[in-house]
Every structure is written in C-alpha cells, then in structure tokens.
Amino acid sequence: MLVDSVRITVSAGRGGNGCVSFRREKFVPRGGPNGGDGGRGGDLILVVGEGLNTLLHLHNRRQVRAERGQNGRGSNKTGAGGEDIRLQVPPGTVVRDATNGEVLGDLVEHGQEMVVAKGGRGGRGNTRFASSINRVPRTAEDGAEGEELELDLELKLLADVGLVGLPNAGKSTLLARLSAARPKVANYPFTTLEPHLGVVSPKGDDLRTLVMADIPGIIEGAHEGAGLGIQFLRHVERCPVLVHLVDLASDSSLGDRVDTIRGELEAHTAPLENRPWVLIGTKLDAMADREAGLAELEATAKANGVRSTAISAVTGEGIDKLVGTLFDLVEEAKEKQ
Numbered sequence: 001m002l003v004d005s006v007r008i009t010v011s012a013g014r015g016g017n018g019c020v021s022f023r024r025e026k027f028v029p030r031g032g033p034n035g036g037d038g039g040r041g042g043d044l045i046l047v048v049g050e051g052l053n054t055l056l057h058l059h060n061r062r063q064v065r066a067e068r069g070q071n072g073r074g075s076n077k078t079g080a081g082g083e084d085i086r087l088q089v090p091p092g093t094v095v096r097d098a099t100n101g102e103v104l105g106d107l108v109e110h111g112q113e114m115v116v117a118k119g120g121r122g123g124r125g126n127t128r129f130a131s132s133i134n135r136v137p138r139t140a141e142d143g144a145e146g147e148e149l150e151l152d153l154e155l156k157l158l159a160d161v162g163l164v165g166l167p168n169a170g171k172s173t174l175l176a177r178l179s180a181a182r183p184k185v186a187n188y189p190f191t192t193l194e195p196h197l198g199v200v201s202p203k204g205d206d207l208r209t210l211v212m213a214d215i216p217g218i219i220e221g222a223h224e225g226a227g228l229g230i231q232f233l234r235h236v237e238r239c240p241v242l243v244h245l246v247d248l249a250s251d252s253s254l255g256d257r258v259d260t261i262r263g264e265l266e267a268h269t270a271p272l273e274n275r276p277w278v279l280i281g282t283k284l285d286a287m288a289d290r291e292a293g294l295a296e297l298e299a300t301a302k303a304n305g306v307r308s309t310a311i312s313a314v315t316g317e318g319i320d321k322l323v324g325t326l327f328d329l330v331e332e333a334k335e336k337q
Contacts, residue, residue: 003054003055003056003058003059003155004054004055004154004155004156004195004234004235005055005152005153005154005155006055006058006059006152006153007062007098007150007151007152007153008058008061008062008063008064008150008151008153009062009063009064009148009149009150009151010044010063010064010065010087010116010117010148010149010150010151011044011063011064011065011066011117011146011147011148012041012042012043012044012066012117012118012119012120012146012147012148013040013041013042013043013065013066013067013068013069013082013083013119013120013146014041014068014069014082014119014120014143014144014145014146015038015039015040015041015068015069015119015120015121015122015123015143015144015145015146016037016038016039016040016041016068016069016070016071016072016079016080016082016122016123016143017038017071017072017122017123017140017141017142017143018035018036018037018038018071018072018122018123018124018125018126018128018140018141018142018143019035019036019037019038019071019072019073019074019077019125019126019140020033020035020125020126020137020138020139020140021033021034021035021036021073021074021075021125021126022034022035022074022136032127032130032135032136033125033126033127033129033130033136033137034074034075034076034125034127035072035073035074035076035125035126035127035140036072036073036074036075036076036077036078036079036125036127037072037078037079037122037123037124037125037128038069038070038071038072038078038079038122038123038124038125038141038142038143039069039070039071039072039078039079039080039081039082039122040069040081040082040119040120040121040122041066041067041068041069041081041082041119041120041121041122041143041144041146042066042067042068042069042081042082042083042084042085042119042146043066043084043085043115043117043118043119044064044065044066044084044085044087044115044116044117045084045085045086045087045113045114045115045116046087046088046089046093046095046105046107046113046114046116047086047087047088047089047111047112047113048088048089048090048091048093048107048108048109048110048111048112048113049088049089049090049110050110050111052088052089052090052091053090053157053197054090054155055089055090055093055153055155057088058087058089058153064085064087065085066082066083066084066085066117066119066146067082067083067085068082068120068143068146069081069082069119069120069122069143070082071143072122072123072125072140076125076127078122079122081119081122082119084119086113089107089153090155091107091108091109091110091158092107092108092155092156092157092158092238093106093107093153093154093155093156094106094107094153094154094155094156095107095114095116095151095152095153096151096152096153096154097149097150097151097152098149098150098151098152099149099150101152104116104151108158116149116151117146117147117148117149118146118147119146119147120143120144120145120146120147121143121144122143122144123140123141123142123143123144124140124141125140126138126139126140154234155235156234156235156237156238157195157197157213157235157236157238158211158238159197159211159212159213159235159236159238159239160210160211160212160239160240160241160330161200161210161211161212161213161239161241161242161243161326161330162212162213162215162235162236162239162241162242162243163175163212163213163214163215163236163242163243163245164215164218164233164236164242164243164244164245164261164265165218165244165245165246165261166218166246166247166257166260166261167216168247169245169246169247169282170245170247170282170283170313171214171215171245172196172214173282173313173314174214174245174280174282174311174313175196175198175212175214176198176313177313177316177319178198178200178212178319178323179198179199179200179212195213195214195215195216195235196213196214197211197212197213197214198211198212198214199211199212200212200323200326202320202323202324202327203320203323208327210326210327210330213235213236213239215233215235215236218233218260218261218264233264233265233272236272237272239275240275240276240329240330240333240334241275241276241277241278241326241329241330241333242265242272242275242276242277242278243277243278243280243326244258244261244277244278244279244280245280245281245282246258246279246280246281246282246297247281247282247283248281248282248283248284248286248287248293248294248297248310249283249286249287249288254281254293254296254297254300255296255299255300255303258279258300258304262304276329276332276333277306278306278307278308278309278325278326278329279297279300279301279304279306279307279308280308280309280310280311280322281293281294281297281308281309281310281311282310282311282312282313283312283313283314284310284311284312284315284317284318285312285314285315285317286312293310294310297310307325307329309321309322309325
C-alpha cells in the first residue's frame, strides 16, 4: 500500500533541570556549590532511509517525541543528554509546516538528514550562579522546552519519465512490458489505484537505466475531484519528461483526449504543462483503420509541437524505438536543468 502523505506532530526532548548541591566533605564544613547542569533534550531528525518507498510506517504514528535530558547532579556532574529520534522517510519526501504550508525541506538523497525539532537546553546548576557577592547560591535553572511542531510529509516519487493519460490508455501495460514492475492490468477504468515505479533499460544495455512512474488515469474535471482526482500528479512533478499515452483503438477524437490531459496538467499546482513531453499512441495491434489512426496521431503531435510514435505493448511493435526516444529526451532535459 502506497501512503504518500501523512501529518505528524514532532516534539524534541526537554532539557534536564540544573541541580542545587553543595560540597559535603570531612573537614570542609562550608563547601561551595557543586550542582551540575541538566542534559540537553534529544533532537528529532528525519533521515532518508534506503529501501523505503512509502510513508505507510508513519500513517498511524500521530506523535513522535524525543527523550528529555537528565537532571544535573552534585559533584558538578552534568545530566546525560536525551537520545535523538531518527525518523526514516523515503527519498522524495517534502517536509512542510502544517500550520502555514511553508516548505521546510526536500529530502531526496539516501542518508540525507534534517533536524526538524531541536532539543531544549539543559538548565544551569547552582555552581553557575556563584559570585563574590553570592557564595552560597541556592538557585538552579529548569531545563528549556524542546521545539514542537506539526508537520505535513508529502512523498513525490523520484522518476525520470512520468506516464500520464486517460484511464485504459495502456500505461500499466507499457510499464509491465518495459520493466520488471507488475502493476495491475485489466480492461476497466481506474485499474491503477496507486503509483508504480519501473526501471527501464535499452535492449542489450543493462548499464543504462531510467525510472518510469505510472500514475492512475486522469479524466476531464479531475482537478475538481472527478474520478480519482489529480493528487497523484505530485508523483510526476520531479520527472524531467512526461509521456502522454492515447488509445489508438478508441473511437473518440484523439486531439480532444490530448487536450483533456493538457488541461488537467495546467490546472495542477506545479507547472507541468511546460514539461517536455512525447505523444505515444498505444494498442497499435487493435486499430480498426491503421492508416487513418496514425495520420491523426502525427497531426495531433505536430499541432502540439512534440514527437510521436505508435506502439503495441502486446506485440512489442515500436517498443525499441520508444525506449530510444525516451532516453534521448531525458538526456536533453537533464542537460537543460
């Protein structure tokens, strides 16, 4: 199950209290102050963990609290610091302040860390308050509270190519054909209910790879909540190249279907409408009028100023050409970034 957004409250540890203490030794009836400082509270740290691809492990964990620092002790002993909490998140996690939506961080690399709540400072012991005027201080500080805030964690998958299109356009079938990913494939709308990732390599060259993301189908009015909505588009926001898939076996206007998807991309909060894209006609093997369908595909691509190609994920026709085109587009897009 892919959980791509959670809200949690993070609380750093409170600092330990300072200690009021005096030396008590034989033959030293009036020993001076020796109260130690309190330990620092633990921090709360987000860490990009290897192998994680969902926020599911945080779904039911509403509050995370780090350990408080221990109190200071006599003999000028400082209390032990509270243990930090290191919370693992998948690569591609955006961290926002839930109160105002401000982006606090974007965690994309394995091992990357971000302190989201700092532990409170330990209170000073009475040794710190000794002076020439006050040689017997009976005052110590309490530890400071640790930081606490409510966070929205939002996962945006890291991929090179994002597959977009209407339901039943053949996105999942293509991903399964090109990679080892096994998304659910069936002949009914909204077969894909969550995003899937697959690794694609050119034929005979396993050293070159790109990551492809398949998201649920988008329908007209999705930005207003129709179908499954457009919230899944966040998973292709990082993709340098988008692939628009259209079903060549459908009787409806190919141009209208492309316009529908373009309109929904423009309605999305991120600027996806200006992302480099390629138009792919699918189900080439099931076309009733191959010549007319290919002509319409080429004309629609030309009107939008993009490349196009036709494929059959069932027979494999056009697949090698498509893979080559995708690698070229990704390399071009990354050079411009």
